[in-house]
Amino acid sequence: MDERLQQYNNKMQKSYDNLLGEFGSIRAGRANPHVLDKLKVDYYGTPTGLQQVANISVPEPRMILIQPWEASMVREIEKAILTSDLGINPTNDGKVIRLVFPELTEERRKELAKDVKKKGENAKVAVRNIRRDANDALKKMGKSNDISEDEIKQLEEQVQKLTDKYIANVDKAVEEKSKEILTV
Numbered sequence: 606m607d608e609r610l611q612q613y614n615n616k617m618q619k620s621y622d623n624l625l626g627e628f629g630s631i632r633a634g635r636a637n638p639h640v641l642d643k644l645k646v647d648y649y650g651t652p653t654g655l656q657q658v659a660n661i662s663v664p665e666p667r668m669i670l671i672q673p674w675e676a677s678m679v680r681e682i683e684k685a686i687l688t689s690d691l692g693i694n695p696t697n698d699g700k701v702i703r704l705v706f707p708e709l710t711e712e713r714r715k716e717l718a719k720d721v722k723k724k725g726e727n728a729k730v731a732v733r734n735i736r737r738d739a740n741d742a743l744k745k746m747g748k749s750n751d752i753s754e755d756e757i758k759q760l761e762e763q764v765q766k767l768t769d770k771y772i773a774n775v776d777k778a779v780e781e782k783s784k785e786i787l788t789v
Contacts, residue, residue, distance in 0.1 A: 618771075621771055635706065644685050667707075
């Protein structure tokens with residue numbers, strides 16, 4: 606790949622990686638510890654990631670077990686979960702916190718699948734915007750006579766191939782996540 610296009614490839618990759626990160630935080634009826642990734646707890650006055658104050662495990666397909674390293678953190682973790690948008694009530698026995706994920710209703714599954722498609726569309730728009738930026742930069746190079754028209758055409762074709770590759774990746778990710786959500 607042309608080094609002049611590497612930055613655009615990196616930007617497209619970041620858009621795709623961001624989409625996968627968003628998909629990781631969507632719960633699909635099964636316990637996925639990544640739904641807790643964005644959760645912050647008050648650790649002695651400092652907002653801290655949950656993974657840094659507790660051990661998180663998935664002992665059963667629909668349960669997450671959170672074992673804080675300090676017993677005093679149980680209340681703080683519980684408070685963080687209740688104020689988050691997870692929609693799950695934690696239960697604790699003083700030492701560990703259990704999050705039991707209920708089965709998703711058919712309606713909720715369809716809602717989540719719609720949300721996944723919307724996030725996929727947003728990622729595709731981001732990739733297309735990066736393509737536009739790349740093509741604009743190539744046209745500017747052409748106007749300043751740094752490169753020939755043939756070179757510009759070749760680079761534009763490479764940008765289009767990159768765009769097609771990332772759009773196909775996004776479509777595949779959306780399809781896989783939708784299938785995961787809609788599978789009972």
